[in-house]
Amino acid sequence: MLIVQKYGGSSLQDADRIKRIAERILKTHGSGHEVVVVCSAMGDTSDDLIDLANKVSTAPPVREMDMLLTSGERVSNALMAMAIHERGGSAHSLSGAQAGVFTDSDHGRARIVDVVPSRVRQVLDQGSIALVAGFQGVSRDTGDTTTLGRGGSDVTAVALAAALKADVCEIYTDVDGVFSADPRIVDSARLIETISYAEMLEMSATGAKVLMSRCVEYGRRHDVDICVRSSFTDRPGTLVSHSVEDTAVEGFCVTGVTHTRSISKIVVEDIPAELSAVAHIFEAMASAGISIDMLQNLGAPQRTELTFTVAGEDGPRAQELLEQHRTRIGYGSVRCDAGMGQVSLVGAGIRSEPGIVATLCRTLAGIGIGVPLISVSEIRVSALCRADQLDEAVRALHRSFGLDSAVPAVVYAGTGR
Amino acid sequence: MLIVQKYGGSSLQDADRIKRIAERILKTHGSGHEVVVVCSAMGDTSDDLIDLANKVSTAPPVREMDMLLTSGERVSNALMAMAIHERGGSAHSLSGAQAGVFTDSDHGRARIVDVVPSRVRQVLDQGSIALVAGFQGVSRDTGDTTTLGRGGSDVTAVALAAALKADVCEIYTDVDGVFSADPRIVDSARLIETISYAEMLEMSATGAKVLMSRCVEYGRRHDVDICVRSSFTDRPGTLVSHSVEDTAVEGFCVTGVTHTRSISKIVVEDIPAELSAVAHIFEAMASAGISIDMLQNLGAPQRTELTFTVAGEDGPRAQELLEQHRTRIGYGSVRCDAGMGQVSLVGAGIRSEPGIVATLCRTLAGIGIGVPLISVSEIRVSALCRADQLDEAVRALHRSFGLDSAVPAVVYAGTGR
Numbered sequence: 046m047l048i049v050q051k052y053g054g055s056s057l058q059d060a061d062r063i064k065r066i067a068e069r070i071l072k073t074h075g076s077g078h079e080v081v082v083v084c085s086a087m088g089d090t091s092d093d094l095i096d097l098a099n100k101v102s103t104a105p106p107v108r109e110m111d112m113l114l115t116s117g118e119r120v121s122n123a124l125m126a127m128a129i130h131e132r133g134g135s136a137h138s139l140s141g142a143q144a145g146v147f148t149d150s151d152h153g154r155a156r157i158v159d160v161v162p163s164r165v166r167q168v169l170d171q172g173s174i175a176l177v178a179g180f181q182g183v184s185r186d187t188g189d190t191t192t193l194g195r196g197g198s199d200v201t202a203v204a205l206a207a208a209l210k211a212d213v214c215e216i217y218t219d220v221d222g223v224f225s226a227d228p229r230i231v232d233s234a235r236l237i238e239t240i241s242y243a244e245m246l247e248m249s250a251t252g253a254k255v256l257m258s259r260c261v262e263y264g265r266r267h268d269v270d271i272c273v274r275s276s277f278t279d280r281p282g283t284l285v286s287h288s289v290e291d292t293a294v295e296g297f298c299v300t301g302v303t304h305t306r307s308i309s310k311i312v313v314e315d316i317p318a319e320l321s322a323v324a325h326i327f328e329a330m331a332s333a334g335i336s337i338d339m340l341q342n343l344g345a346p347q348r349t350e351l352t353f354t355v356a357g358e359d360g361p362r363a364q365e366l367l368e369q370h371r372t373r374i375g376y377g378s379v380r381c382d383a384g385m386g387q388v389s390l391v392g393a394g395i396r397s398e399p400g401i402v403a404t405l406c407r408t409l410a411g412i413g414i415g416v417p418l419i420s421v422s423e424i425r426v427s428a429l430c431r432a433d434q435l436d437e438a439v440r441a442l443h444r445s446f447g448l449d450s451a452v453p454a455v456v457y458a459g460t461g462r
Numbered sequence: 463m464l465i466v467q468k469y470g471g472s473s474l475q476d477a478d479r480i481k482r483i484a485e486r487i488l489k490t491h492g493s494g495h496e497v498v499v500v501c502s503a504m505g506d507t508s509d510d511l512i513d514l515a516n517k518v519s520t521a522p523p524v525r526e527m528d529m530l531l532t533s534g535e536r537v538s539n540a541l542m543a544m545a546i547h548e549r550g551g552s553a554h555s556l557s558g559a560q561a562g563v564f565t566d567s568d569h570g571r572a573r574i575v576d577v578v579p580s581r582v583r584q585v586l587d588q589g590s591i592a593l594v595a596g597f598q599g600v601s602r603d604t605g606d607t608t609t610l611g612r613g614g615s616d617v618t619a620v621a622l623a624a625a626l627k628a629d630v631c632e633i634y635t636d637v638d639g640v641f642s643a644d645p646r647i648v649d650s651a652r653l654i655e656t657i658s659y660a661e662m663l664e665m666s667a668t669g670a671k672v673l674m675s676r677c678v679e680y681g682r683r684h685d686v687d688i689c690v691r692s693s694f695t696d697r698p699g700t701l702v703s704h705s706v707e708d709t710a711v712e713g714f715c716v717t718g719v720t721h722t723r724s725i726s727k728i729v730v731e732d733i734p735a736e737l738s739a740v741a742h743i744f745e746a747m748a749s750a751g752i753s754i755d756m757l758q759n760l761g762a763p764q765r766t767e768l769t770f771t772v773a774g775e776d777g778p779r780a781q782e783l784l785e786q787h788r789t790r791i792g793y794g795s796v797r798c799d800a801g802m803g804q805v806s807l808v809g810a811g812i813r814s815e816p817g818i819v820a821t822l823c824r825t826l827a828g829i830g831i832g833v834p835l836i837s838v839s840e841i842r843v844s845a846l847c848r849a850d851q852l853d854e855a856v857r858a859l860h861r862s863f864g865l866d867s868a869v870p871a872v873v874y875a876g877t878g879r
Contacts, residue, residue, distance in 0.1 A: 060517035115536070123515075
């Protein structure tokens with residue numbers, strides 16, 4: 046088998062953790078597999094480098110920021126190579142450029158445009174372990190060093206797995222895998238053993254932090270099996286795969302309950318009943334780069350009321366923008382409630398099952414939680430509620446949709462990432 | 463003018479120093495010059511990285527050590543670019559590979575085999591300041607990242623100056639330039655304003671630490687004017703140049719007094735008077751990689767006595783080796799005296815002036831310093847003495863050869879190197 050493994054910063058926090066991971070890598074290699082390893086920067090390295098940048102500059106140029114930040118992965122990869130050699134193994138560390146990770150020139154959040162892993166292949170052909178610096182690439186146009194933005198090391202791993210036609214891409218983290226709810230909130234959360242790309246995408250998009258949508262999307266498009274596992278245990282973790290979708294049975298099943306904590310609800314009242322008025326509102330948001338998530342337009346013959354949600358920190362700005370445009374749009378009043386949260390049910394076939402929304406409402410009503418907004422997609426139902434009721438909502442829904450496990454979820458506390 | 467500037471780690475110790483250096487660079491650029499800057503790693507970065515390596519490995523592979531260490535210069539260069547942008551300037555940082563510094567594959571002490579600075583030229587043509595990571599290159603054969611070993615950043619600067627046909631290569635350090643003696647020992651040491659490559663080479667080889675022989679040699683071969691200056695003052699510093707040699711007058715002049723503190727003296731007595739016996743001794747040293755510096759062979763009809771010097775730390779090993787070969791060589795006894803030092807006079811035409819050795823011996827005898835060995839080259843006289851008498855010897859010779867300045871040398875204390 047050809048296995049790509051990715052280790053995050055919390056798994057590489059210090060020399061001792063690096064040595065432990067080196068042993069794990071050697072164990073996999075010793076079982077007769079070809080192994081490619083993608084390492085993130087050690088622990089807080091990136092934060093320390095950003096602090097340094099802020100000391101010399103109020104607005105560091107993105108190109109230089111990339112040159113700065115990519116040093117972190119060079120360090121962790123070189124140290125990993127040393128730790129592997131120390132244990133009698135053979136490993137070669139490669140920068141993003143050396144590994145053939147080509148990107149566009151959008152510094153700080155570059156997209157991968159091509160992967161030509163000929164040097165990685167060469168290292169594997171020599172029987173060595175290939176270590177590739179995550180999060181970084183080289184601009185195909187300028188030859189400059191680029192970074193891939195948040196979750197970039199995961200994308201590096203999946204992209205290499207795709208280009209090398211790896212059998213699996215293992216994303217090592219500080220939890221056992223993807224859970225049916227956040228185990229810090231729901232004691233009885235269950236580890237999800239297998240999940241389809243589509244469901245994982247929805248879970249990532251609605252709050253599951255263990256994998257970013259971008260990485261799942263890359264895996265889906267290039268048909269890469271992704272396994273999310275703990276770097277501290279030998280448990281099998283969660284497998285995200287096409288094969289899961291193929292074997293899905295008819296009907297619905299709720300796979301998990303996710304949540305997002307910081308949401309602002311904007312209510313605009315007494316809007317003239319012309320289509321252009323509502324269009325004005327969304328144009329104002331768009332021009333300020335504010336994304337809208339859930340929305341509801343309560344129509345009436347003459348005047349309408351619009352409710353929508355934006356990211357928590359965008360709330361006050363959205364309200365201010367609307368105040369500025371009040372006379373032009375001609376609405377009555379605008380309110381912003383920054384203390385909202387969203388709970389979601391994710392599962393194949395959810396839309397086709399009308400009983401789900403009813404169960405959701407009944408469950409939340411039963412514990413006194415009001416739901417001002419609900420949105421439904423093919424495989425997801427999301428409900429808005431007060432942020433201080435969110436944990437309770439997650440627990441109640443997890444229970445009422447039969448997800449509670451008999452044994453409590455074991456959480457392996459990491460240190461962020 | 464095209465000016466290459468190199469700043470050492472002590473000039474880049476923290477964010478404040480980086481900002482100060484950024485202003486200096488901008489001042490030069492603002493005067494209408496093209497500027498290429500080579501930065502070393504910040505302060506103790508390299509030592510910290512080496513500590514990390516030693517934590518994960520008892521014998522880190524040299525290739526990975528190079529990948530690790532080169533991250534330091536990427537950081538300092540990116541931060542310098544940010545600091546320059548912050549002040550309204552334009553700068554681009556380049557890794558050694560991007561700057562076209564090609565080396566052999568001798569990791570940890572690679573030699574530059576070619577410099578193709580087309581990207582540096584491109585940055586300059588855009589009116590920007592080019593920042594190049596010092597100490598590093600890329601192997602022409604393998605594409606791996608390499609480091610140039612001790613004094614590597616100086617070599618990067620001089621090599622770029624040569625390839626770009628720069629008007630001058632300025633090496634910024636924490637002292638005002640090259641002095642007629644170490645100002646920490648001789649209060650009245652004088653700043654040397656101009657010096658020939660040949661003299662500078664001898665001074666570097668015999669203890670002047672401000673420039674390494676390797677860098678001077680590169681400059682001499684490629685005819686690069688090297689200016690050693692302080693990064694904390696605006697003084698002109700010391701110019702090392704071909705033009706100096708051309709204007710040298712007939713006769714001799716002592717340019718400086720240098721010293722090396724840690725030397726071991728080996729004395730082998732009662733050696734058979736056959737040429738092969740002495741050859742055996744030197745073969746034993748060579749096979750262990752021990753370099754011999756001064757030597758004296760006191761011949762006698764039947765038996766001879768040999769005295770030679772090695773680096774201080776090689777002394778005990780040299781003695782041990784000779785003990786092992788005693789019967790084969792057939793000598794009587796071997797002694798090692800590890801507490802020796804060497805004082806040197808450097809100056810054009812020294813060999814042709816027999817009075818110099820006489821003055822040296824008279825001066826040292828006058829203050830009770832015995833000299834067991836003296837060696838003379840074209841532009842240098844070196845004398846061995848006890849290490850605890852070395853400072854006194856340096857001061858006395860500086861005075862007797864008329865080098866004392868009326869005003870005391872000002873030392874700008876840095877932080878090492």
